[in-house]
Amino acid sequence: MYRRWFLRLGGVAAAGMLGALAQAEAGHTPDDSFLRLRRRWREISAGSGYDPAAEPYRSRLAELGGRAARYRDTMAPARTHLWPDQAFPSFVATPRRLRTMAHAYVLDGTGLTGDAGLAAAVAAGVDHYRRHVYAAGADPAGNWWHWQIGVPKALLDAAVLIGPHLDERPSLALRDAVDHFVPERRLGAYRGTSTAANRVDLCLVMLLRAMLRSDPGKADLAVSALSPVFRYVSEGDGFYRDGSFIQHTYVPYQGAYGVTLLSGLTTMFAVLRGSPWEVADPVVFDAVDRSFAPFVRDGACMDLVRGRGVGRRPFGDHEKGHEIAAAILLLGDVAPAGTRARWHAMVKGWAVRNTYRPMLEHAESAVHARLAAIMADASVLAAPEPVGHRLLPMSARAVHRRPGWCAALSMASHRIGHYEHGNGENLRGWHTGSGMLYWWAGGHGEQYSDAFWPTVDPYRLPGTTVSTRRLPDGAGEGWGDTCTPWRWVGGATDGEYAAVGQHLSGLESTMEAFKSWFFLDDAVVCLGAGITCADGTRVETIVDNRRTDAPLAVEPGWAHLDGHGGYVVQGPLRTLRERRTGGGASRDYVTLWLDHGVDPRSAGYVYTLLPGASRAETRARAADPGRFRVMANSTRLQAVHVPSLGLTAANFWTAGAVGDLAASAPCAVLAREHGDGTATLTVSDPRCALDELTVTWSRPVAGMLGGDALRTGSTFTFRRLAAREGASITVTVRLSP
Template sequence: MHRPSRRLLFRAGAVTVAGVAGALVRADPAHTPDSSFVTLRRQWRHVTLGFDTGADAGADAGADAGADAGADAEAGRHGVGVGFEAGAEPYRTWLAEAGRRAGRYRAAMAPGNASLWPDQPFPSFVATPGRLLAMARAYALPRTGLTGDAGLAAAVAAGIDHYRRHVYADGADPAGNWWHWEIGVPRALLDAAVLIGPHLGEKRSAALRDAVDHFVSESRLAHYSGTSTAANRVDLCVVTLLRAMLRADPGKAALAVSALSPVFRTVSEGDGFYRDGSFIQHSTVPYQGAYGVTLLDGLATLFAVLRGTPWEVVDPTVLAMVERSFAPFVRDGFCMDLVRGRGVGRKPFGDHDKGRALAAAILLLGEVAPAADRARWQAMVKGWAVRETCRPMLAAADPAFHARLTAVLDDDAVPAAPEPIEHRLFPMSARAVHRRPGWCAALSMASSRIGHYEHGNGENPRGWHTGSGMLYWWADGHADQYSDSFWTTVDPYRLPGTTVSTRRLPDGAGPAWGDTCPPGRWVGGATDGTYAVVGQHLNGLDSTVEAFKSWFFLDDAVVCLGAGISGADGVPVETIVDNRRTAAPLTTDVRAGWAHLDGHGGYVVPAGLRTLRERRGDRDYVTLWLDHGLDPDQAGYVYLLLPGASRERTAARAADPGWARVLANSARQQAVQVAALGVTAAAFWNGGAAGPLAASAPCAVLVRESSDATATVTVADPRRDLAELTVTWARPVAAVLRAGPLLADAATGDRLRLTFGPSAALEGGSATVAVRLP
């Protein structure tokens, strides 16, 4: 088990931290331990409050004012914090309101055995520590009307101590959710204590430190397991660093930094970052959009606060994951729901809130990143902000992020990066994102390693089928499609793209916290970065449904195939072509086999399409689905999704059935050929042949022919267990131009035969071979 280092080396006044594997750690001999903590406290205020501390800063009132003031130049020298003009709008209004709010909190305080505020009976894990922190911030921020107010600081100190004695006491039983005791409460209380500085007093400070040490013992950082992994581990390290700041404890500071080391490693199972960019928390839940946001924000904060101190640390793995792991799931400023776990239904537009939080963390991280990374990230975030029209980023930004984002938006030297054109497949988390001009689609699946859904703490109790092949898609102008109360009003049995049993399920069906993994192992696919074939061997949640589903992601369409659809639950099984939250007109031509939703896009469905327009709550929905009947046996489907297509283009595509030829659609193989794009692709559920392609074992194959007499053959093993794989393309090939990973042998001539070695090392990733055609 990993045990982080706590070794400290004191030489000539320097403090050097050892044991942060893979990270860049620097030591500055100009620092002494005391001055280092002055710098830390100053930079904590710079980074978290978002302003350059000056003579009017409330935190400078007190015994350490001179030392902290002397650290101003040091903080500025290392470039920490952007700062805002406190007298300019909108900051002046925001600061004044922060002061008024803090004043109301102070006036309403009425310490008693059961509460600190009468309307917040203990334990009040969130509201009471949150109000104390709001008061401390009003004390430390400029121009609040309470800046440096000793009476306000005294009220915060008394409130912290009162809460500690009645709730957060050394030796108290940590009943309920562990997170409150180890992360939420101590972070708020310690943050408030650091902001008011010496006003807490040594006796109260020592009592608070003892309480934190009781609930967040050093043993919590000794083992990387359980609830001390990934985002939770970063939060625990933030708490530990704040604890170090409160008493200038170099041992605690060293522990906070060294305990980060396992977070920086890529993993192949469990929580953390994977080589393909996946991020998992709770063992089975893709979580870039919630725990991942917390992790990235926490690391960005730590990196910025520690900069220029003996504990400075910046890790290249985290920097790489900005674009590999997080950016693919952000479109026009919102973070896609398929990586937000149980938090999807917490409130309307939560996806936009998380997108804003990611943008804030990325800009902050950019302040300590190499210049080239910072430039790309600023351009990327600027593009998100410019295109974010549903919930403009600046409108709800806190002052620190507002200042950083405003600086980027006002800088003509920073371009607004456009949406990338790409396909990103995440086989280790059963997710895919496809981006084309004017539209984007994302796919959420479940596998033997990724749960159908996560519920817990009463949240997301009806997310049962989100892993049954839910296909999200956004055309231009519809960035709020899944944002505005979608999750609280949509029919949970009819999520777009899914194949499900209509058997009624109880709220919270299946184990909690994402422990709902089905047995299917063939989940993933092959991509060359532009197009993709993605498949899911589906086993329904708490049902007998089984299906083989494939999606072929192309230029202006997604070809959707289903086969082997079976069930014995005594109820019908359905495939949901779409379920759009809209009142837009729907046009259908049953004979011609197409439907069109005005302003959204089109559907080519050769047979059996059913439609429904309904109002759920105060939201309008248009549902299109295929009914496979009661307890189907080997049912199937074929349809095309055309995001953003006009009615005319939809009708034209339906009139051209040869545009996408279905070569196979069975429980053994599913394959499509699109001659106009030079694409032939197949999901081989078993070895066999499909059109010109053949495979010796289950795999995914994508072939693309180019106009320059070259082609690429991309192969993947979604099950990640093949010792050998042979793929044959019945097409004359002159030579192999570039061999992909694992290629063991190649034969050209009248046909191409490629033999690949063991696939486990690719973790479901794709291998591409380039060839020259005659």
């Protein structure tokens, strides 16, 4: 949607210590380009553009200065440590403390601004850590990330910030250490651990390395090695045309590695603006709207794209949402005016609605001033939550937004793992890809934020169908390599409604099921068929598992959870109210599930989720069987008809026919009459296997109004679907009177 153009960033006026440092550097290198890069790095990474005497900056800067002073005063260099409480290698804490001290040195208002003693302490600390841990030739034991990204990025950041206070000899030694652990060949082939977010981080390290020694060759490499990140991929790590972002080959990761990638790119764009290495590529602009925004709700990033990091700490989803917002605001400075205005409205809307972890209150100082200006600008109107459906078939994820509520679906496929575990994290996320259906109604934005993951029953995640066979911690291969063998995972959407399906195999289980979700105007209709298992254990479908102590009403055919929503259920509904403890927290849960028995043979289910519905509305829906009709629920076909919407939605697991629809091969179909004499037919090939598909819709079609298909009467032929990577195709027709 954008023409290729050079990214431009309106200059942020350097003031106070930043400006003084820039002038002081003038005598240390003749290369003005690198002087500007270092100055811009300080402005972007440490923060600028605010009054250090005004709150909340005054208090924050004073606190930063206090921490830096404590670090300086307690530094006690020895062979085994730099600080006595951080024994080497201390990959995270020690470099981070040095960077904190460097920030206190360059920022006005810390009480240590320009303090030569503090800068000398940072320089001594960097060199001490370099000699005893990060020395050229040292054995890079443990996680590669510390040696190639985490440690060098922090040390180089601190070194660049203190500038000439790091003398020539230790500067050269740090350069040699970085070159040893991050040789240029790491930015050669785009594979392994040098892809997507990791590649951006490695490029950022290379750029800092270039700034440290004014090395244009390293700057050239840092920028040129970014180019593979901007290419759409069809497998493995990176951005896909449907908006998916994958890291670790099998894991949708907008909410962790994706945040790192977006933040790193926007920082590089801003720092390199106006330099000989200015970056130019519009893919990142599209990624904001197609890859990141769909998974941010009211300022929180949904857990279904956060990989193994979901249980690290409470409200981690809000923290990642805030980081995405900060990156978008920085990127907005280099975006076209219309795009920037739209993003400002979107981020302001997130901030206004984020009452559980207020965005402005928790914003880091480097972004606080930018966000505060937008919040105070009456001309920027907070955008409401969008309405519509986003289906990302290449990452087996879907998000459905309606006025007042939102639902999101997490599935596993032959290319996407059930879950990711690694480094001892997320060891019980086994079933998050078994059709976990997240949903938020008004007033419940913290549903999955507040200690949900350490306290929820991992065998009873909402929406999933699972064997109750006990699994060991970390079951299955690590790093997301827990894929199912099945290709039919995805669906069809017209951007408003959707038919989504998953052919599911249980993790380390014989359980198999065919699951469909039909996302409608005020409901999600959930169907299951062919549920079969030989584990010798019970199989359950979890209608819901809400972290709440709200009253639950249960009547034949329906249930209602006060303040949350309702459920219309066919068959006996089991319920449980319990208080669960984990990770040092205790939380109340209400669980509703369907028991398919031990080793079921072709069991099924039908239930409807009504987010935000009142008890009266739920009761009325249960008493209105004509609201929608289940047309089929089998291992061949699952379909519903909704007369009020003029909608027939079907997932064809095999070729077949139902009602007015017939399909020549497995596919997903939405047929919708609009009441104005027009209709749309939307299809997709979730298996990405079809050269040709014919769909017959036995309605009197007068003619085609648009769409990529051949029509013969009421039969439509769609070609080369396999190349569309599961994306939907919509044709519009005029119906005969």
